[in-house]
Amino acid sequence: MALPEDRIVTFDNVSKFYGETLGVNRVSLSFEPGITSLVGPNGAGKTTLMNLMTGLLRPTRGQVQVLGFRPSDSENMFRRVGYCTQFDYFPKGVTGHDLIYSLLRMHGYGRSEAGSMTHRVIDRVGMSDAADRKVAGYSKGMRQRIKLALAIAHEPRVLVLDEPLNGLDPMARSEVIELFCDLGRAGMHVIISSHILHEVDIISDRIVMMSNGYVVAEGDIQGVRSEMEDHPMQILIRCDRPALVASLVFQQDSVVEARIHKDGQGLLVSTRNPDQFYRLLNRIVLDNQLSIEGIEPADENVHSVYEYLIGGSNGGPIT
Amino acid sequence: MNWQLWSRQVDAVAWVEFKRFWLSRRAIGIYIIALAPNFLMLPLLIRPGRAGMLSTAYAVFFEMFWLRLVIFFGCASIFSQFFRGEILQKTLHYYLLVPVRREIVVLGKYLAAFSGTAMLFSLTTISSYLLYWGRSARGRDFLAGSAGIPELARYVAVVIIACAAYGALFLLLGLLFKNPMLPSMFVLTWESLNYVLPAELQRVSIVHYLRPLLPVILPRGPFVILTEPPSPLVGIPGLMLVTAALLVLAGLVLRRTEITYSAD
Numbered sequence: 001m002a003l004p005e006d007r008i009v010t011f012d013n014v015s016k017f018y019g020e021t022l023g024v025n026r027v028s029l030s031f032e033p034g035i036t037s038l039v040g041p042n043g044a045g046k047t048t049l050m051n052l053m054t055g056l057l058r059p060t061r062g063q064v065q066v067l068g069f070r071p072s073d074s075e076n077m078f079r080r081v082g083y084c085t086q087f088d089y090f091p092k093g094v095t096g097h098d099l100i101y102s103l104l105r106m107h108g109y110g111r112s113e114a115g116s117m118t119h120r121v122i123d124r125v126g127m128s129d130a131a132d133r134k135v136a137g138y139s140k141g142m143r144q145r146i147k148l149a150l151a152i153a154h155e156p157r158v159l160v161l162d163e164p165l166n167g168l169d170p171m172a173r174s175e176v177i178e179l180f181c182d183l184g185r186a187g188m189h190v191i192i193s194s195h196i197l198h199e200v201d202i203i204s205d206r207i208v209m210m211s212n213g214y215v216v217a218e219g220d221i222q223g224v225r226s227e228m229e230d231h232p233m234q235i236l237i238r239c240d241r242p243a244l245v246a247s248l249v250f251q252q253d254s255v256v257e258a259r260i261h262k263d264g265q266g267l268l269v270s271t272r273n274p275d276q277f278y279r280l281l282n283r284i285v286l287d288n289q290l291s292i293e294g295i296e297p298a299d300e301n302v303h304s305v306y307e308y309l310i311g312g313s314n315g316g317p318i319t
Numbered sequence: 320m321n322w323q324l325w326s327r328q329v330d331a332v333a334w335v336e337f338k339r340f341w342l343s344r345r346a347i348g349i350y351i352i353a354l355a356p357n358f359l360m361l362p363l364l365i366r367p368g369r370a371g372m373l374s375t376a377y378a379v380f381f382e383m384f385w386l387r388l389v390i391f392f393g394c395a396s397i398f399s400q401f402f403r404g405e406i407l408q409k410t411l412h413y414y415l416l417v418p419v420r421r422e423i424v425v426l427g428k429y430l431a432a433f434s435g436t437a438m439l440f441s442l443t444t445i446s447s448y449l450l451y452w453g454r455s456a457r458g459r460d461f462l463a464g465s466a467g468i469p470e471l472a473r474y475v476a477v478v479i480i481a482c483a484a485y486g487a488l489f490l491l492l493g494l495l496f497k498n499p500m501l502p503s504m505f506v507l508t509w510e511s512l513n514y515v516l517p518a519e520l521q522r523v524s525i526v527h528y529l530r531p532l533l534p535v536i537l538p539r540g541p542f543v544i545l546t547e548p549p550s551p552l553v554g555i556p557g558l559m560l561v562t563a564a565l566l567v568l569a570g571l572v573l574r575r576t577e578i579t580y581s582a583d
Contacts, residue, residue, distance in 0.1 A: 092343060
């Protein structure tokens with residue numbers, strides 16, 4: 001069932017050109033609550049899309065709506081939206097505490113309410129010890145945290161995060177990811193762009209894959225993967241007699257490749273028809289009394305989909 | 320219309336901007352520029368003489384040096400920084416990601432810049448005036464008499480009005496131009512040579528409305544095209560209206576501003 005306009009973020013045939021340079025072209029998207037990741041190499045248009053969503057850029061064509069508001073209506077929209085930008089710069093001379101406190105005052109909160117909200121959010125991002133230091137002296141990781149605090153301080157319904165994991169150490173990264181997951185589970189729209197694909201894979205409900213200003217795929221990762229008929233699905237079967245299985249799977253035309261895993265304890269099968277293959281595999285297992293340790297899709301993840309759709313033609317930095 | 324919210328937002332923006340600019344280390348340069356020339360120039364002027372002559376000498380100092388150079392360039396460098404500086408430092412987005420009308424951001428920044436410049440230049444005007452007249456017995460008599468303090472009040476009023484009007488102009492130029500110093504030089508030339516232009520063009524100038532407010536009006540040389548000086552009753556509200564119009568324009572420009580730092 002389609003969600004009402006005030007619960008979604010929509011792009012309707014949006015294009016953005018910087019002079020003659022393409023930012024994004026003919027983007028039509030709809031973001032629902034949950035975690036959506038924007039994935040693509042540098043220059044794909046991820047930041048442009050986020051800046052369009054938050055009114056820092058105006059579309060050359062088309063229309064963007066965030067929970068029913070135009071981004072140009074900043075007075076209403078930013079009560080519901082928080083944006084953690086990629087720009088790692090802050091007004092000079094202010095402390096982390098002052099930065100957030102003054103932001104909340106601009107939201108219209110009274111002094112005491114703004115004060116208590118400031119302390120709460122600083123605590124939430126683990127910056128209590130450094131809150132009274134000037135932001136100019138913060139490390140990269142601390143700046144990332146204070147940016148995140150700025151974005152969530154007013155408890156928005158839509159959180160837009162441009163490369164929020166950059167500069168964080170592994171511990172901080174896992175804490176921040178946990179925070180995103182909490183926010184997503186609470187029904188917030190969390191829209192993240194990231195190069196760190198294995199982390200995107202863990203947390204995303206949906207992905208939007210971009211390349212050269214175009215959206216090349218969108219949806220949940222399984223759905224996107226299953227629609228990629230040009231690339232046979234890879235399935236890893238962990239079993240006691242992989243060679244036997246390999247010799248039997250080729251009775252099906254849709255199986256295009258079967259490789260014994262390097263450790264000798266499994267088989268990697270590429271098939272164009274996974275449903276048919278799973279039925280065949282059931283029969284093989286029963287007929288031959290095989291001991292199966294596990295069966296799992298080997299390329300049903302963001303990294304593989306990225307490689308198939310973008311990596312070959314425009315391999316940006318991915319991790 | 321949510322006036323209470325808007326005033327709270329203006330207050331918040333102005334306070335952040337005031338602290339950011341006026342209480343920072345880089346403001347020390349501005350304080351030195353505001354104070355040093357003042358106190359370097361004054362000793363050259365201080366001579367014994369009649370009160371009328373002394374008044375004229377101070378008027379020359381005030382109009383030619385203080386108003387046309389120090390206050391003009393002070394406003395140019397301070398007000399234009401409030402937007403252009405933020406674009407160069409890539410910090411402007413901070414204000415564009417809050418639920419605040421962009422016109423309010425303009426007003427908050429303007430008030431932060433105006434309150435600082437008006438305060439700084441008013442105080443230095445007062446101090447220079449007191450220093451100038453306080454050095455001699457005749458000067459102290461003038462100050463204690465009926466003319467001294469009203470004259471000082473008029474100089475301070477001119478300083479405040481000049482900061483308001485030039486400030487709005489340079490705030491707008493800071494939004495429009497990558498290097499606001501070039502249009503500032505054009506404005507300086509226009510303001511300096513304005514008196515040789517036809518009467519209609521003379522009216523398109525800030526100094527044209529400021530001069531009649533000065534307590535001592537100086538002659539402007541042989542090439543002047545004489546015009547009827549505007550009455551203060553027209554000049555002051557006129558300059559306030561121009562200031563408001565420039566701020567509205569700055570609000571509209573900021574409303575259309577996009578964040579493409581890399582292009583700047």
